[in-house]
Amino acid sequence: MGFFSNLKNLFTKKKEEIEEVKEEFNVETIEELKEELEEPTEVTVEDYDIDDDGQDDFKKGDFEASEVHDVDLDIDDDGEDDFVTSDFDDKENIQEVTEEQVLEQVEEKKKGWFHKKEKQDKVKQTITYDKGLEKTRKEFVSSLSLLGKKFGKVNEDYFEELEEILIKADIGVNTVMKFLDRLRTRCKHENITDTAFLNEVIVDELFSIYVEGESLTDKINMAEEGPTIILMVGVNGVGKTTTIGKLANKYKKQGKKVMLIGADTFRAGAVPQLEEWAKRTGSLFYGKEEIDPSGVIYDGLEMAKKEKADIVFIDTAGRLQNKVNLMKELEKVNKVIGKLVPNAPHETLLIIDATTGQNGISQAKSFKEITNITGIVLTKLDGTAKGGIVLAIKEEVNIPVKFIGLGEGVEDLSAFDIEDYIYGLFKDMI
Numbered sequence: 001m002g003f004f005s006n007l008k009n010l011f012t013k014k015k016e017e018i019e020e021v022k023e024e025f026n027v028e029t030i031e032e033l034k035e036e037l038e039e040p041t042e043v044t045v046e047d048y049d050i051d052d053d054g055q056d057d058f059k060k061g062d063f064e065a066s067e068v069h070d071v072d073l074d075i076d077d078d079g080e081d082d083f084v085t086s087d088f089d090d091k092e093n094i095q096e097v098t099e100e101q102v103l104e105q106v107e108e109k110k111k112g113w114f115h116k117k118e119k120q121d122k123v124k125q126t127i128t129y130d131k132g133l134e135k136t137r138k139e140f141v142s143s144l145s146l147l148g149k150k151f152g153k154v155n156e157d158y159f160e161e162l163e164e165i166l167i168k169a170d171i172g173v174n175t176v177m178k179f180l181d182r183l184r185t186r187c188k189h190e191n192i193t194d195t196a197f198l199n200e201v202i203v204d205e206l207f208s209i210y211v212e213g214e215s216l217t218d219k220i221n222m223a224e225e226g227p228t229i230i231l232m233v234g235v236n237g238v239g240k241t242t243t244i245g246k247l248a249n250k251y252k253k254q255g256k257k258v259m260l261i262g263a264d265t266f267r268a269g270a271v272p273q274l275e276e277w278a279k280r281t282g283s284l285f286y287g288k289e290e291i292d293p294s295g296v297i298y299d300g301l302e303m304a305k306k307e308k309a310d311i312v313f314i315d316t317a318g319r320l321q322n323k324v325n326l327m328k329e330l331e332k333v334n335k336v337i338g339k340l341v342p343n344a345p346h347e348t349l350l351i352i353d354a355t356t357g358q359n360g361i362s363q364a365k366s367f368k369e370i371t372n373i374t375g376i377v378l379t380k381l382d383g384t385a386k387g388g389i390v391l392a393i394k395e396e397v398n399i400p401v402k403f404i405g406l407g408e409g410v411e412d413l414s415a416f417d418i419e420d421y422i423y424g425l426f427k428d429m430i
């Protein structure tokens with residue numbers, strides 16, 4: 001039935017994780033931590049200190065080799081290195097350990113290190129949400145607490161004002177109505193009159209809206225072979241080009257060969273803007289202004305294949321004034337893409353500007369009619385108190401939100417994560 005006993009645990013866990021990583025970096029504030037985590041700490045195995053003596057123990061190639069070389073490892077923790085690998089050749093010098101034991105230790109240390117990095121990345125995401133959803137959270141939490149004070153007890157007037165608050169957060173009228181029905185029923189059944197307790201139930205029920213029903217995957221569908229092609233669509237100014245830049249940065253960091261194709265041949269300056277992002281992120285680029293987008297995409301994909309790109313983002317123009325034309329254009333674009341790369345595009349991501357609220361929802365509905373949208377990127381959540389739009393998209397459009405934009409910086413993009421989202425919205429309430 002309810003989720004909020006889990007939610008409480010979840011919030012506690014998140015807070016603990018943040019504290020742990022703060023300690024690791026020896027910083028006091030979230031701002032300092034954010035800065036630390038945004039440092040390009042592309043730590044490779046090259047700088048790996050097995051025995052924590054502050055010295056790098058070996059070079060990257062050693063991980064790939066079946067043998068470990070030049071390892072100074074203290075197996076029995078007596079503060080002395082037990083041997084260097086050259087001892088392997090000199091059997092007499094091997095005293096306390098076998099080669100297997102060494103390798104085991106290396107593996108374990110390696111795992112520990114990656115685990116630590118994973119935890120740091122998780123915390124980075126949590127605090128990005130925390131910061132990005134601040135506006136929505138403040139507005140929402142303060143309205144709810146005022147409401148609680150005003151009424152003291154839950155009654156019909158309370159519900160009516162709650163409805164207004166939820167609609168203001170852009171949760172969507174239909175969603176709000178359904179949600180309030182459930183809330184009323186639950187209050188009746190469980191005899192809930194205390195407004196403070198009801199706050200917990202509200203979070204719980206909102207959470208349920210997202211997780212119930214058909215579960216939508218937020219993972220990017222990657223090609224099994226050849227380049228993964230991702231088509232980006234959406235009306236002008238929503239953040240398509242910026243999002244491509246952020247995504248290029250993300251995949252580049254994962255070691256992928258990224259390529260950007262500028263096929264927004266409509267908006268002046270759109271192609272050079274994308275080219276700038278390509279330079280900044282070290283991605284391949286192809287783009288041309290003032291010709292047919294399908295032609296640009298054709299040539300761009302040829303280059304992507306030749307260069308063996310792993311992942312290709314295609315920037316398009318988004319004119320929605322004329323649905324029929326846009327539909328025809330997208331059909332043509334899809335045909336070209338499919339011809340050059342079978343089964344592509346692997347994703348068609350629709351970019352929605354969260355600050356446009358219900359307008360964004362209508363855009364999503366329109367685009368859904370025109371073409372096969374596989375995911376939504378919700379941008380500018382940092383600039384709005386309307387963070388509830390994520391729930392409206394789930395309820396009214398039923399396309400998964402795959403990424404969210406939480407700022408203008410290159411790092412201000414996160415894979416959508418329902419737990420971090422709920423935490424960012426409600427951490428002060430529970």
Ligand SMILES: Nc1nc2c(ncn2[C@@H]2O[C@H](COP(=O)(O)OP(=O)(O)O)[C@@H](O)[C@H]2O)c(=O)[nH]1
Nearest residue numbers: 236237238239240241242379380405406407408
């Ligand atoms: N605050 C904020 N601004 C964003 C975000 N994403 C994009 N923008 C800004 O929105 C504006 C339009 O972005 P652009 O990528 O050119 O939109 P496009 O026309 O869809 O390609 C730019 O000023 C971006 O910096 C975001 O997540 N948060």
Ligand SMILES: [Mg+2]
Nearest residue numbers: 240241264270
């Ligand atoms: Mg653009």
